[in-house]
Amino acid sequence: MFHDSYMLTALVAGTGIALACGLVGYFLVLRAQVFTGDALSHVAFTGALAALAFGIDLRVGLFAGCVLIAVLFGAMGPRGRADDVVIGNVFAWILGLGVFFMTLYTTNQSGSAGSGGNQTVNVLFGSILGISSGQAAAALGIGLGVSLVLLLIARPLLFATLDEAVAAARGVPVRLLGYVFLVLIGVTAGEASQAVGSMLLLGLFAAPAGTALLITDRPFVGLAVSAGLGVFDVWFGLAAASFVPNTPTSFWIMAVAAATYAVAVAISRIRASRQKTEKQSTKEQRAAAAAA
């Protein structure tokens, strides 16, 4: 599988992105801010198409769009957190803008509407197998950078997430942390959407983190599990895509991620119901003992 160099570049890029997505995603789910991630993945789409329409570098559009809107979301809500309805309104309109840029782009490219459509699909679904080694190195670097910053602020961020009022009273800069976290989401979204596509970014944010939260209540174990699962999903997805020809890599990555999540849901269900029946049986035993 490694005799093709594009597989290696994909692996390098995918690992960096998965690491960042797993760590950022864990807090995203814990803070119930997944909708922000969802919104940003769509903002990435608009940013990329705007860049295409104006003929500037795609990455400028992606990063500028994602980070700007992420900070905007923070500014619009109390304590650096925007309401779901506000997010919904803003990003629905940004999607509309994306459509505007898409028409602009495809009509400017008169005669080659097909390639315009191709670019659009690329932006949406990504092309991890088509990135260059330079892009892969950038993805790895940005991924590691985001992970590092996140781990540095992990402890106070966790405090601020679990008990905002107490954290603020103890002098933790809750608002600032919220903004830093939003910028991290924005950078991750901008980078990840180049490789896995703006549409599947959400899966890498939510599935490993959701699984980790179901498996363990301990936050730092959860962080590690989430990051590890993310990397595992990407590796497994790349391997599967190389063995089954003509299937999109993004699909395999998501299929593995969703399957792991489904197993975790099933296990936590079974555990919960078993606890319930255990409680009931001890109650019945006690009742029987009392009756006797």
Add this chain to the structure above:
Amino acid sequence: MNPGFTWNIITDVQWMWSVPSMVNAFRAGFAVALLAGVVGWFMVLRRQSFAGHSIAVTGFPGAAAAVYLGLSATLGYFGFCIGSALVIALLSRGSGTGVGERAHSSALIAVVQAFALALGAVFLSLYGGFLNSTSAFLFGNFLGITHEDVLTLIVVSLVVLLIMAALGRRLLFASIDPAVAAARGVPARALNILFLVLLGATVAEVSKFTGSLLVFALLVMPAATAQVLTARPALGLLITVTLGVLVTWLGLAWAFFGNQATGFTITSLAFGCYVLAYAAKSARRSFALKAA
């Protein structure tokens, strides 16, 4: 064919309505705005924007799959939207609104959405080439509506609205105060499941016209504007529907004369209304503060 916009509104409208597909678009726009407005108002009230958006997005792989298998796109929209609504409703714990429940249910919603999109990527790659319909699935085609489309739209709208009318009072109670409603014997969980299925049906029907990405704008924007303006349910619903219809019609006219995509024009007008309402509210509040 298009004579352009003149300031003589009457001849403009006469000219616009001499095109049969435009007349159908106006008719469909009315029904779509009515349906999406009523269901969207409850969605915004229940803070289920993220669920609504995810269910909307799953319509896209549904349509792609159905067309690939040689079935009608409608079947795909309804199957996937209602299916994902059921998965989200049945797998989320409790009513999905508690603090810990929110984190888990948001992860679940995101995984459902991302996996559905990954499936969409598979069908797209199997389908190969026909990118025009991809764009139609995602961004809709308001201008190719037939009489039959309008008829099925009206039937679906009537069914959904009748059920909403029957449920309305209890759903409102369960949305505003879940704990008290549950204590008074309102089946909150069953209502939640039923509402999400209705949301799925609405989104499936509306997606045929607006596309999977922009249906969300019609659900969230007029409703959010109305809830900024008033907390009274009947008045709020009236404002939502009126605003939705006006915005859709004006957006259609703008798209027709300005040669823009309806997705861009409709979302821009709706977002403008939302921003105005928000500004008016905060201006009034600061004025009231000064007076006091």
